[in-house]
Amino acid sequence: MSDAAPGTPTPPPPSPWERERPARARVAAARTPLSRGRIVEAAFTVLDRQGLDRLSMRQVAAELGVTVSALYAHVSSKDDLLELMYTRLFDGFEPPAPDPERWQEEVREYARSGRRRLLSHRDMARISMAHVPFTAELLPHVEALLAVFRTAGLPDRIAAEAGDLISTYIDGFAVEEGMWRDRAAQQGGESSSPARPDWREMADEMRNYFASLPAADFPHLRALAAVMVTDSSDERFDIGLEIILRGLASYLPDPAARAGADVSRASDAG
Amino acid sequence: MSDAAPGTPTPPPPSPWERERPARARVAAARTPLSRGRIVEAAFTVLDRQGLDRLSMRQVAAELGVTVSALYAHVSSKDDLLELMYTRLFDGFEPPAPDPERWQEEVREYARSGRRRLLSHRDMARISMAHVPFTAELLPHVEALLAVFRTAGLPDRIAAEAGDLISTYIDGFAVEEGMWRDRAAQQGGESSSPARPDWREMADEMRNYFASLPAADFPHLRALAAVMVTDSSDERFDIGLEIILRGLASYLPDPAARAGADVSRASDAG
DNA sequence: ACCTGAACACCGTTCAAGT
DNA sequence: ACCTGAACACCGTTCAAGT
Numbered sequence: 382m383s384d385a386a387p388g389t390p391t392p393p394p395p396s397p398w399e400r401e402r403p404a405r406a407r408v409a410a411a412r413t414p415l416s417r418g419r420i421v422e423a424a425f426t427v428l429d430r431q432g433l434d435r436l437s438m439r440q441v442a443a444e445l446g447v448t449v450s451a452l453y454a455h456v457s458s459k460d461d462l463l464e465l466m467y468t469r470l471f472d473g474f475e476p477p478a479p480d481p482e483r484w485q486e487e488v489r490e491y492a493r494s495g496r497r498r499l500l501s502h503r504d505m506a507r508i509s510m511a512h513v514p515f516t517a518e519l520l521p522h523v524e525a526l527l528a529v530f531r532t533a534g535l536p537d538r539i540a541a542e543a544g545d546l547i548s549t550y551i552d553g554f555a556v557e558e559g560m561w562r563d564r565a566a567q568q569g570g571e572s573s574s575p576a577r578p579d580w581r582e583m584a585d586e587m588r589n590y591f592a593s594l595p596a597a598d599f600p601h602l603r604a605l606a607a608v609m610v611t612d613s614s615d616e617r618f619d620i621g622l623e624i625i626l627r628g629l630a631s632y633l634p635d636p637a638a639r640a641g642a643d644v645s646r647a648s649d650a651g
Numbered sequence: 652m653s654d655a656a657p658g659t660p661t662p663p664p665p666s667p668w669e670r671e672r673p674a675r676a677r678v679a680a681a682r683t684p685l686s687r688g689r690i691v692e693a694a695f696t697v698l699d700r701q702g703l704d705r706l707s708m709r710q711v712a713a714e715l716g717v718t719v720s721a722l723y724a725h726v727s728s729k730d731d732l733l734e735l736m737y738t739r740l741f742d743g744f745e746p747p748a749p750d751p752e753r754w755q756e757e758v759r760e761y762a763r764s765g766r767r768r769l770l771s772h773r774d775m776a777r778i779s780m781a782h783v784p785f786t787a788e789l790l791p792h793v794e795a796l797l798a799v800f801r802t803a804g805l806p807d808r809i810a811a812e813a814g815d816l817i818s819t820y821i822d823g824f825a826v827e828e829g830m831w832r833d834r835a836a837q838q839g840g841e842s843s844s845p846a847r848p849d850w851r852e853m854a855d856e857m858r859n860y861f862a863s864l865p866a867a868d869f870p871h872l873r874a875l876a877a878v879m880v881t882d883s884s885d886e887r888f889d890i891g892l893e894i895i896l897r898g899l900a901s902y903l904p905d906p907a908a909r910a911g912a913d914v915s916r917a918s919d920a921g
Numbered sequence: 922a923c924c925t926g927a928a929c930a931c932c933g934t935t936c937a938a939g940t
Numbered sequence: 941a942c943c944t945g946a947a948c949a950c951c952g953t954t955c956a957a958g959t
Contacts, residue, residue: 414923438952450954451924459952510780510826520864520872527871540871541878542890546820549827553819556780590785599790601797601810608811620812628898684942708933720935721943729933 415447417455421465425502428466432563433504438462467512468519470498470505476525484533485626491526492551492622499555503562506555514548530629539632546625554618584610685717687725691735695772698736702833703774708732737782738789740768740775746795754803755896761796762821762892769825773832776825784818800899809902816895824888854880 413419423444428436438459442449456462474494477487499506514523523544530540565583591599591606602609611617683689693714698706708729712719726732744764747757769776784793793814800810835853861869861876872879881887 437950439950448925449952450926453953454923510823511830513827513830515860520869524869524872527875531871531874537875538878538890539894541875542887542894545824545827545887546891546894549823550816550819553780553823554815557783557815557819560781560783594790599794601801602790602794604801605797605807605811608808617812617815620808621816624809624812624816624898624902625894626898627901628894628896631897631901632894707931709931718944719933720945723934724942 415445415451415455417465419445420452420456420462421469424462424466425469428505429503433507436504463508464512464516466505467508468516470502470509471514471519471522474498474522476522477529479525479528479532481533484529485630487529488547488626489619489622491529492547493618495548495551496555496618499551500558504559506552506559510552510556534633534635535629536632536634539629543625543629550621550625554614554621558614580612584612685715685721685725687735689715690722690726690732691739694732694736695739698775699773703777733778734782734786736775737778738786740772740779741784741789741792744768744792746792747799749795749798749802751803754799755900757799758817758896759889759892761799762817763888765818765821766825766888769821770828774829776822776829780822780826804903804905805899806902806904809899813899820891820895824884824891828884850882854882 420441424436424441427440427444431440438452439449441462442452452462456465477491480487499509514520526544526547527540530543531537535543561580561583565580568583587610588606591602591609594603596603690711694706694711697710697714701710708722709719711732712722722732726735747761750757769779784790796814796817797810800813801807805813831850831853835850838853857880858876861872861879864873866873
């Protein structure tokens with residue numbers, strides 16, 4: 382690094398491992414004027430690097446090579462910035478087109494893509510959980526989800542609650558995933574990056590913990606250890622989703638319309 | 652305030668409205684030795700007064716009439732303190748006794764009392780959401796809940812997910828309730844205390860907002876406005892809970908065992 | 922018009938020193 | 941044994957001043 386020939390000071394290459402410092406950003410983008418968009422962008426960078434608890438206005442400013450106070454000309458507060466990040470999460474989201482024949486599949490796609498979006502940035506689920514999609518930009522998304530439930534034939538009271546229930550499930554599940562991710566990353570130390578923690582090691586440890594419990598006091602936890610903690614949580618997400626979908630389907634007034642409910646899987650789920 | 656007769660400086664009476672300052676606590680309890688229990692107690696007082704975002708070690712210390720650094724002899728960090736608060740939430744919790752005949756009613760009671768506990772302290776749901784009940788003290792509660800699902804006859808994979816799903820629902824619902832509570836309190840200003848915000852005013856405003864949306868773009872939101880935002884959220888909580896319970900019931904291998912599921916309500920829910 | 926510098930009122934945590 | 945005081949390295953936000 383420091384043994385370059387004098388006169389030709391080769392700057393260290395910006396490697397992805399050198400993540401703890403805002404490096405060349407402050408010179409490269411120094412003359413580009415600030416904007417809400419660039420601030421949000423920088424905030425996501427800091428978020429992924431530091432996590433929500435260490436996402437500060439000062440860190441964002443540093444990332445942009447700018448003073449903290451400069452941010453306040455474009456963003457009214459940290460809360461404002463967080464709301465912008467929340468809103469950006471829905472960018473490019475294509476609302477489902479309501480189709481009574483396949484409403485369950487549409488909800489599945491909505492939920493899975495929602496989870497994917499939340500997982501694409503560190504602690505994003507915690508930010509999502511702290512906000513409500515009732516702003517002018519986000520209301521169309523709520524409308525689209527309600528349209529799916531309502532045109533499927535669900536009673537109004539159920540349709541109204543279903544939107545909340547699904548959203549809460551997605552956020553809550555992703556928040557929990559984030560917690561395990563953090564735990565695995567801080568435990569794995571240097572061997573695993575925060576983006577790709579070693580699940581397997583942590584999952585093994587968890588299963589061992591459950592298996593070590595006294596059999597007399599924890600028969601059910603011991604019996605369920607293997608299915609409770611899995612290497613991938615995709616399957617677990619789908620199971621919870623399916624439970625909700627079946628519950629919703631049970632409210633369809635016309636029993637024939639419940640055909641979409643995959644009740645046949647009931648027996649092979651154990 | 653400043654026109655008291657000279658020589659008789661009457662101190663202002665400690666009124667319950669003057670909540671922003673830790674008043675006589677610092678003299679009354681000054682000589683009682685510190686303990687984890689007393690620190691947690693003080694933390695709850697600060698939490699209810701200031702909310703989680705302004706709950707600080709310094710505020711807790713002030714509440715106890717003690718220096719910040721004194722706390723660190725009994726509590727290893729702020730996270731440690733938050734975990735103690737989370738654990739205390741389960742104090743006096745009586746686990747449900749598994750009974751296949753009435754497992755749904757047991758889950759309802761569990762969920763309702765869980766919500767009540769979360770609502771008994773400001774922002775408690777946010778604290779709960781950030782923790783996982785896998786400590787030695789809390790594991791018996793998890794075991795009890797799993798016992799209910801498993802002895803009811805649910806397949807293992809479903810039972811394992813059901814615990815998570817119900818807990819996430821309770822926490823998520825209560826987090827959202829807290830958000831509306833905060834919003835109502837800060838909007839109501841002086842007229843309503845943070846403990847008893849005026850729901851009605853806020854609910855009216857919300858319904859008006861939905862009603863004012865263009866009918867062409869938001870037909871479903873307009874149609875559901877009345878059922879989406881209600882004066883009390885008790886009913887909404889029960890509906891979401893019922894959706895989950897019905898979904899779970901659909902996995903019971905023996906159809907006769909599903910008798911507990913109150914499917915008859917399907918038609919009058921709209 | 923856009924940003925800087927300095928300031929204000931806070932944070933969590935540590936540690937030598939007092940009693 | 942238990943607590944204090946001072947310090948360190950941070951926060952969000954404001955505002956006069958510079959260019």
